[in-house]
Every structure is written in structure tokens, then in C-alpha cells.
Amino acid sequence: xxxxxxxxxxxxxxxxxxxxxxxxxxxxxxxxxxxxxxxxxxxxxxxxxxxxxxxxxxxxxxxxxxxxxxxxxxxxxxxxxxxxxxxxxxxxxxxxxxxxxxxxxxxxxxxxxxxxxxxxxxxxxxxxxxxxxxxxxxxxxxxxxxxxxxxxxxxxxxxxxxxxxxxxxxxxxxxxxxxxxxxxxxxxxxxxxxxxxxxxxxxxxxxxxxxxxxxxxxxxxxxxxxxxxxxxxxxxxxxxxxxxxxxxxxxxxxxxxxxxxxxxxxxxxxxxxxxxxxxxxxxxxxxxxxxxxxxxxxxxxxxxxxxxxxxxxxxxxxxxxxxxx
Numbered sequence: 001x002x003x004x005x006x007x008x009x010x011x012x013x014x015x016x017x018x019x020x021x022x023x024x025x026x027x028x029x030x031x032x033x034x035x036x037x038x039x040x041x042x043x044x045x046x047x048x049x050x051x052x053x054x055x056x057x058x059x060x061x062x063x064x065x066x067x068x069x070x071x072x073x074x075x076x077x078x079x080x081x082x083x084x085x086x087x088x089x090x091x092x093x094x095x096x097x098x099x100x101x102x103x104x105x106x107x108x109x110x111x112x113x114x115x116x117x118x119x120x121x122x123x124x125x126x127x128x129x130x131x132x133x134x135x136x137x138x139x140x141x142x143x144x145x146x147x148x149x150x151x152x153x154x155x156x157x158x159x160x161x162x163x164x165x166x167x168x169x170x171x172x173x174x175x176x177x178x179x180x181x182x183x184x185x186x187x188x189x190x191x192x193x194x195x196x197x198x199x200x201x202x203x204x205x206x207x208x209x210x211x212x213x214x215x216x217x218x219x220x221x222x223x224x225x226x227x228x229x230x231x232x233x234x235x236x237x238x239x240x241x242x243x244x245x246x247x248x249x250x251x252x253x254x255x256x257x258x259x260x261x262x263x264x265x266x267x268x269x270x271x272x273x274x275x276x277x278x279x280x281x282x283x284x285x286x287x288x289x290x291x292x293x294x295x296x297x298x299x300x301x302x303x304x305x306x307x308x309x310x311x312x313x314x315x316x317x318x319x320x321x322x323x324x325x
Contacts, residue, residue, distance in 0.1 A: 001034065001035060001086065002032045002085055002086060002087065002106070003027070003032050003035070003087055003088075003089060003102070003106065004034070004035050004037060004082075004085030004087070004088045005023060005034060005035070005036045005037065005085075005089045005090075005102070006037050006039070006076065006079040006080070006083065006089065006090045006091075007036065007037065007038050007039070007091055007092070007093050008039045008041055008072050008075035008079070008092075009038060009039065009040055009043065009075075009092075009093035010040075010041045010042065010047075010069060010072075011043045011044055012043070012045075012047055013043070013045040013047045013050050015094055015095045016038075016047060016050045016051060016093060017050060017053075017054065018095065019093060019095055019099070020054045020058065020061070022099045023036060024058060026099045026100060026102055026103065027060075027102075030103050032103075032106075033085075034060055034085065035060050035061070035062055035083075035084060035085060036058070036060055036061050036062070037061075037062045037063065037079045037083065038051050038061065038063040039064050039066070039075035039076070039078055039079050040063065040064070040065040040066065041066050041069050041070060041071065041072070041074070042066045042067060042069035048063075048065050048308065051065075051310065055310045055311065061310065061311060062082060062309075062310055062311035062312055063308075063309065063310040064078060064079075064082075064306055064308075064309050064310075064312065065306065065307050065309070066078075066305065066307070067305040067306065067307040071171075071172065072172075072174045073169045073170050073171055073172060073173050073174040074169075074170065076090060076174050076177075077168060077169040077170060080165065080169070082312060083164060083165075085161060086160070086161055087106055087109050087158060087159070087160065087161070088160070088164050089105065089106075089156070089157070089158050090155060090157050091155055092155035092156070095197060096155075096197045097155055097156045097194070097196075097197070098197060101119070101156060101192075101195065104192070105117055105119075105156075105158040105194075108190065108192060112190065113188065114188045114189065114190040115160055115187070115188045115189065116158065116159050116160070116178060116188075116190070117157065117158040117189075117190040117192055118149055118151065118154055118178055118189070118190070118191050118192075119151065119154035119155075119191075119192060119193075119194035120149070120150045120151045120191050120192065121151055121154055121194060121196035122151075122193050122196075134151075137153070137175070138151060138152050138153070141176060141179065145176075145178075145182065147179060147189060149189070149191055151191075152175055152177075152178055152179070153174075153175040154194070156194050159181075163181055163186050166185075167180045167181060167184050168180075231288055232288040232289060232291070234288065235284050235285065235287045235288025235289075235291060236284075236285055236288040236289075238281075239280075239281045239283070239284030239285030239286075239287070239288060240281065240285065241281070242277045242278075242281030243277070243278055243281025243282060245277045245281075246273075246274045246275065246277030246278030246279070246280075246281055247274075247278060249270060249271075249273060249277065249278075250271075250274040250275070250278065253270065253271055253274065
């Protein structure tokens, strides 16, 4: 199969029919073998009903419906487990991504042998409340990660299949997928300017909480990718360093007490600093040890409640679930 097109969505019923028709026309025009995977992230509107109707007319459609809203990262992570195409395309369901971009992205992947090609919405059609935070995070992420991209959070991205099978996306990590890919060892990362269309239906899901969560997840991803499998390297190093500093302070105070007979050590701030750094060092070391033990026995994060499926193996085993609404 040439292409897997992954479309996460939440309350986008008005856009789906037009989007599916547009994708199908592009696929047929260029002779691609393909699948479209819709992930309904607990929509409250008629999105799942529309997907059911589209699946009845197009056998290339697969779909999963979450029982509640888990977020875009969860939707992408679930879809990545299902993809079968040699090249995987992710795009948003709000018609702001143009399906006509798919063929040139596909050719760019194959001809230039990239692991991932990220879209760059140079001329964005979003309000300033969304574009300004996005530019800030793109600049910070590029500086911190060392990856030269203009638009990390663009929903229109292209991957090799083995890339998406090698990463885990959770929290708000979808905005930092290029960083996850790079840290997983896939270093051929490209970028292509793509069209950004104005939203035609519904409203943006961007809010202040995503600004805060995005910053926290940036810190998290830099920690997890570097120390996720070896937390003792961070906590142990900090712990030993703090312990040594505290030990040297107390050793110095002991020396002055017994050599120069300065008996009023418990009144000196340096004495308490030594005790604190010594105690913090022990706690950090123990934290690293416990984190190391937990990382060896961590459960799978991919636990999402699904209410219905279309075209997947579970749907074939239990076909009645596909009719759930």
C-alpha cells in the first residue's frame, strides 16, 4: 500500500464529507493505493455518523471512536499502530490542510529519502492569539532541540512507516513529533511549505491551557528522550554532586571547630546549608534509584477506551461494534 492518511478529529462533522471526497479524488487521480484512518476523539456532534456513512461508500476507510476526548496525541498514537501504508500522512480534519499537497509530499519522501517531512504553514490563516504562541514555541523548540524547522506543530506531516512504528505520542507531544523522531535516531528531517486554508466550519480547539501544556511538554520531552531509560544518570549525578558539596561544607566546619575551637557552629548559616545539601543529595540519589526501577517495569501508556471501530481487525472480529453511535 502506498499511503496511509491519518486524520484525528473532534467535532468536525461538517467538514468530513467534503474532505473525504477531496482525498479520494486526489488518490484516484494519481493512482495511489491508500487507506484513510479517521480517529474520532470522543466527538459530541455527528462526526461518527458521518464517518459510518462514508465508510459504507469507500472501502479504504478505517475508523476508531474514543469513548471520551483524550487529545490529538492519543488519536495519532492509536492510528500509528494501525497504519499499513509505506508512507504515512497526517492531516487535520478542519479543511485547513489541502489534500493536493499529498502527492508532492509523497514524491519528496521517496525521491529525497527523508524519514519525515514537516509542513510549514508560512502564511497562516489563524488569529494572532494562536500564531504568536506558535511562533514562540517553534523558535524555542528549534533552539533547544537543535532541529531547524519553522513549524513543528503543523498537522500536515509525512513519515516513513517504520518511523511512526518506532515512536510513542502522548500528552501534548504531537506538537513535538519531529523531536521524538530525531531522538529515536531518524535524523533525515525535511520541511516543505504548504498551503494553510482558512477554517470553514466549527471553531479552533486552541486555548490558553494548550500554551501552558505545550511548555511543560517541551521540558518533559527533553527529559524523557535523554533520561527516560536512564533516570539515574540525571538524579544520581545531581544527588552525588549535592551530597559531596554538603559533605565538604560539614567537613570544613568540623575542621574549624576542632582546630580553631569555634564551638558556635549551629548558629552559622553555612552549617544549615551543609545539612540541607547533604539531605537533598541523598533524596535525589534515592529518587534516581526508584525511577530506574520504575522505568524497568513501566506499563504500556497506550490504554484508551474505544466505543466503536470500522475496518480494523477488532471490527472484523466483532462487526457489531461498527454500528455504535
